[in-house]
Amino acid sequence: MKAAPEAQKRLLDLAELDAALARLAHRRSSLPEIAELDELGGRMAGLGSQIVAAETAVSDLAREQTKAETDVDQVRARADRDQKRLDSGQVSSPRDLENLQHEIASLQRRQGDLEEVVLEIMERREAAEAKVAELTAQRAELETRRDELTAARDAAFSEIDKEAFATGERRKLVAGQIPDDLLALYEKLRGQYGVGAALLQGGRCGGCKLSLNVSDLNRIRSAPHDEVVRCEECRRILVRTAESGL
Template sequence: MKAAPAAQKRLLDLAELDSVIDRLAHRRRTLPELAEIDEISARVARLATQVISAETEAGDLAREQSKAEADVDSVRIRAERDQKRLDSGQVSSPKDLASLQSEIASLNRRQSDLEEVVLEIMERREAADAQVTKIAAERDGLVAARSVSEDRRDAAFAEIDKESAEVRGKRSEVVADIPADLLALYEKLRDQFGVGAAMLQGARCLGCRTSLSIAEINRIKAASHDEVIRCEECRRILVRTAESGL
């Protein structure tokens, strides 16, 4: 392949710009905020599951409390009804009176026992509600922290994207100075090796940092200035400049 020396030298400018673009892309992919957001999101997800579990427990206790309170009301109503019968004097038989008094005493004990159950459930429910509040507050705090991290990420993205757009604009200007066939070869090599062209500095390829053999240097010296040279070691385009010493 043939290309004017000036066009070949523009490959070095292109390679430098591509290196900057690659660094910016790597920086964008590895922003500390991204890992921070992922970590916070994982914690938020775990807490959300815990909130659901705690809310379920609190809901179960609320239903259990309602049932227990209904049982207390039922027993209390029965006791009050029996007490009214006793107080009204409607029951005159000693046997029936004894039976009614025994039933009232039993109902009062039952009511007392059920009220203890209600109190115990209320305490458990209060603890469950407090747990829901605590976990939800922790979750909300993390969501707020994640929002701050996302704002920092977006600001960093905007800065990187702006710089990348500026570099890509300069790249377009450089590409305009490079023949299509030479550019196609450069892009192919860049896809393969990450860097498509490198300077020949002295007897060394700056792409793979390999020192060329005497025979290879002599071959390059004998080549015309417009011939496109490739490094035998890494196959990148070798660009000759004043620093090549040829």
């Protein structure tokens, strides 16, 4: 392939711009905010599961408390009825009177036991509600941090994208100054090796960093200035300049 020496040198400018774009892409994908947001997302997901479990526990305890309070009300109502019956003097039989008094005493003990159960459930419910409040507060803190990180990440994205756009525009100008066949070869090699063209400097390939042997240097030295030469080791385009040591 033939190409004017100046067109070949423009490949170095293009390679430099491509390297800058690659650095920007790497910088964009490796922002510390991204990693922290990922870690924060995992923590928030775990916290969300804990909140659901804690809220379920509160709901279960609320139902348990309602049932226990209903039991208390039923026993109290029955004891009140018995007490009114006793106070009315309608029970004349000593045996019936004794049985009624015994039942009232039993119901009072039962009511006391059930009230203790209600208090115990209320304490457990209060602790569960406190747990929900604590976890919810933790989630709110994480959400605030997430919003801060998202804003910082987006600001960094905007800055990097602006720089990448400007670099991409410069790349278009440089690419437009390179013959189509040479540009196509460069793009093909860049896709294969990451770098499509490199400077031959002091007898060394700037792509693979290997020194060329005497035979290859003599071959390149004798090639016409408009000949597009390649590194025998990495197959990248070698651009010759005054620094090439030929």
